[in-house]
Amino acid sequence: MDILESFPIKIDRLKKAYFSSAERRIFLKKGECLLREGDANQRLFLVISGSLVGRQALNTPGSEEERYIDVLFAGPDDFIGVYSFFSASYTSLMTLLAVEDCEIAYVENGMDAIEPEKYGTFVEQFMPIMIREMALRYQRLVEQGKEKEATLYRLNRLETAATLGQLAAGLSHELNNAVGVLTRKTEYINNFIDKAILSITPENHALFKLGENCDRILSSGELRKISREYETRFQLSATQAKTLAKIAPTEEILANLGKNFPQEIDERSMYWILGHDLHDMKLAAEHAAGIVRSVRILGGSHFKREPGISVYKSFEGAIALLKQNLKGISLFTDFKEEYRNLEMYADRTELAQIWVNLIKNATDALKEAKTENPEIHVSYYSKGAYLVAEIKDNGPGVPQELQEKIFQPDFTTKKNGLSFGLGLGLTIVKRLVDSYYGEIIIDSEPKKTIFKVKLLLGDNYGKN
Amino acid sequence: MAKINILCVDDQPEVLETITRDLQPLENFFQIETADSVQDAKALLQELDGKSIKVGLVISDHVMPGEETGVDLLRFVDNDIRFAKTRKILLTGQAGHTDTIRAINEAHIDNYFDKPWDAAELLKAAKKLLSKYVLDSGLDYEDYMKVLDLDELLKSLKKG
Numbered sequence: 001m002d003i004l005e006s007f008p009i010k011i012d013r014l015k016k017a018y019f020s021s022a023e024r025r026i027f028l029k030k031g032e033c034l035l036r037e038g039d040a041n042q043r044l045f046l047v048i049s050g051s052l053v054g055r056q057a058l059n060t061p062g063s064e065e066e067r068y069i070d071v072l073f074a075g076p077d078d079f080i081g082v083y084s085f086f087s088a089s090y091t092s093l094m095t096l097l098a099v100e101d102c103e104i105a106y107v108e109n110g111m112d113a114i115e116p117e118k119y120g121t122f123v124e125q126f127m128p129i130m131i132r133e134m135a136l137r138y139q140r141l142v143e144q145g146k147e148k149e150a151t152l153y154r155l156n157r158l159e160t161a162a163t164l165g166q167l168a169a170g171l172s173h174e175l176n177n178a179v180g181v182l183t184r185k186t187e188y189i190n191n192f193i194d195k196a197i198l199s200i201t202p203e204n205h206a207l208f209k210l211g212e213n214c215d216r217i218l219s220s221g222e223l224r225k226i227s228r229e230y231e232t233r234f235q236l237s238a239t240q241a242k243t244l245a246k247i248a249p250t251e252e253i254l255a256n257l258g259k260n261f262p263q264e265i266d267e268r269s270m271y272w273i274l275g276h277d278l279h280d281m282k283l284a285a286e287h288a289a290g291i292v293r294s295v296r297i298l299g300g301s302h303f304k305r306e307p308g309i310s311v312y313k314s315f316e317g318a319i320a321l322l323k324q325n326l327k328g329i330s331l332f333t334d335f336k337e338e339y340r341n342l343e344m345y346a347d348r349t350e351l352a353q354i355w356v357n358l359i360k361n362a363t364d365a366l367k368e369a370k371t372e373n374p375e376i377h378v379s380y381y382s383k384g385a386y387l388v389a390e391i392k393d394n395g396p397g398v399p400q401e402l403q404e405k406i407f408q409p410d411f412t413t414k415k416n417g418l419s420f421g422l423g424l425g426l427t428i429v430k431r432l433v434d435s436y437y438g439e440i441i442i443d444s445e446p447k448k449t450i451f452k453v454k455l456l457l458g459d460n461y462g463k464n
Numbered sequence: 465m466a467k468i469n470i471l472c473v474d475d476q477p478e479v480l481e482t483i484t485r486d487l488q489p490l491e492n493f494f495q496i497e498t499a500d501s502v503q504d505a506k507a508l509l510q511e512l513d514g515k516s517i518k519v520g521l522v523i524s525d526h527v528m529p530g531e532e533t534g535v536d537l538l539r540f541v542d543n544d545i546r547f548a549k550t551r552k553i554l555l556t557g558q559a560g561h562t563d564t565i566r567a568i569n570e571a572h573i574d575n576y577f578d579k580p581w582d583a584a585e586l587l588k589a590a591k592k593l594l595s596k597y598v599l600d601s602g603l604d605y606e607d608y609m610k611v612l613d614l615d616e617l618l619k620s621l622k623k624g
Contacts, residue, residue, distance in 0.1 A: 218477075219500055219501075219504070220480070220498045220499045220500040220501075220504050220508075221499075221500075221504050221507075223498070224497070224498075224508075238495055239491055239496075280478050280481075283478075284478070
């Protein structure tokens with residue numbers, strides 16, 4: 001609400017009538033003081049040019065340091081001394097300092113009203129100014145309240161992030177070491193067993209290798225179907241048939257194992273199982289390492305944000321990281337030349353993290369749905385104070401009812417064995433985007449899903 | 465002797481494999497079946513019932529992708545008269561969660577295990593619940609003597 005607009009007062013007449021005298025004028029240099037808090041004041045001032053700040057001392061008993069709060073800013077056409085003048089206290093409520101060189105006009109207490117027959121008494125003529133002044137002060141109070149609220153919110157968020165960050169940093173360090181040991185020792189054991197089998201029972205080495213490199217995941221239904229077939233075909237018990245189905249789900253593998261294998265299942269299956277266990281252990285360790293990395297970022301262990309981070313390079317980095325995932329998918333980087341040198345106040349790791357998560361999500365969605373001619377388009381541009389980036393895919397899309405849910409920490413659509421989704425990807429993105437005072441918008445329909453990310457570009461971020 | 469089925473449900477094949485391996489000592493007496501989704505588990509239950517094969521125990525993971533959770537599955541089993549005597553174990557990564565507590569009450573779950581569970585504990589619980597199932601169903605427990613829980617048997621004999 002602009003008080004000046006909602007209070008269309010005839011300031012011009014008052015200015016002309018009361019404040020045009022060349023005698024009642026004060027000129028202040030920048031830094032000079034008009035009045036001190038508590039000074040006697042019999043004048044009502046009008047700022048002609050320049051600006052002043054009004055300050056009140058904060059009572060801090062026992063403190064040597066002088067602290068004060070700015071309670072008023074006055075520029076051209078603003079009145080000063082309204083309180084002391086009209087409340088008849090004739091004592092200045094605040095110290096008034098010139099922020100720049102000022103020209104100030106004033107009227108003295110006890111002055112006669114001008115044209116009272118037409119405009120009423122002195123007080124009546126100045127009534128709108130009193131009201132306007134009160135309204136302005138009220139508005140300022142409201143704004144201060146809002147500012148305080150915003151500051152508290154920011155502080156609170158920072159505190160949460162800091163605690164989480166410390167916790168995450170400690171956790172990830174400890175876990176990383178533990179996972180590292182598990183990974184390494186698994187490797188040792190794997191190599192040892194590999195050699196042992198090769199020398200003790202070479203005929204079972206291929207079987208061990210088959211288990212170790214088995215990435216095939218059969219659904220329980222498929223497995224049941226195959227094992228029922230094997231049960232009758234090879235006269236096996238249900239348990240034996242199931243084991244055989246796991247080892248040799250296709251005729252090709254079955255043939256490679258030799259025609260006697262089904263009958264030898266009890267004696268030989270353990271080599272495959274051993275290999276497969278090692279495979280799972282390695283995969284689990286890798287997955288745990290991945291989780292540790294994600295948690296560290298989720299904890300918001302803030303990296304170093306600085307100006308001059310190239311948006312183009314952040315995309316380049318993200319795409320390089322995803323080379324493996326992008327196999328079989330056409331990636332189009334629609335980067336316009338004019339934004340090639342676009343820079344922002346950011347941390348390059350955080351930026352890359354946002355792009356990596358969104359692009360990887362798109363690749364996962366395309367693969368999961370087995371989309372034909374899968375495509376991902378990546379582009380960015382600047383709009384006002386914001387960077388806008390778009391990641392578009394031609395996958396099946398995100399159903400309307402899930403669009404809110406996908407940002408929740410435990411939501412995931414990925415379920416393939418140990419490489420299942422942690423359900424943290426988009427949560428991380430959301431948090432990061434929030435921390436850049438940005439937003440993320442999903443626009444999704446079958447064959448066209450766009451994740452649009454807006455991030456604040458500028459140095460305004462510096463408030464953090 | 466009719467082989468009683470144990471149905472294990474988890475969306476992660478590795479976990480499913482771990483459960484079945486933990487239960488391996490029961491294999492000579494019980495048939496262990498697996499399902500990787502609630503949907504598949506329900507289909508399998510229908511199929512088994514159609515063949516008049518008994519299901520003594522369902523062990524299910526809690527949170528799985530798809531519309532229904534393991535709790536929904538166990539509630540389904542609980543409400544179906546055909547599986548009135550079937551015992552239920554819930555595996556969960558979030559014990560103490562209000563949803564889990566509600567589930568235990570609503571689906572009359574016999575036991576829950578926090579992930580990761582102790583293999584021996586799971587086997588012990590499975591034995592105990594299967595003993596109850598065998599006794600409740602009036603089956604000849606002599607057939608299962610080697611794997612059943614002796615305490616449960618004694619308790620039942622004292623009562624009987």
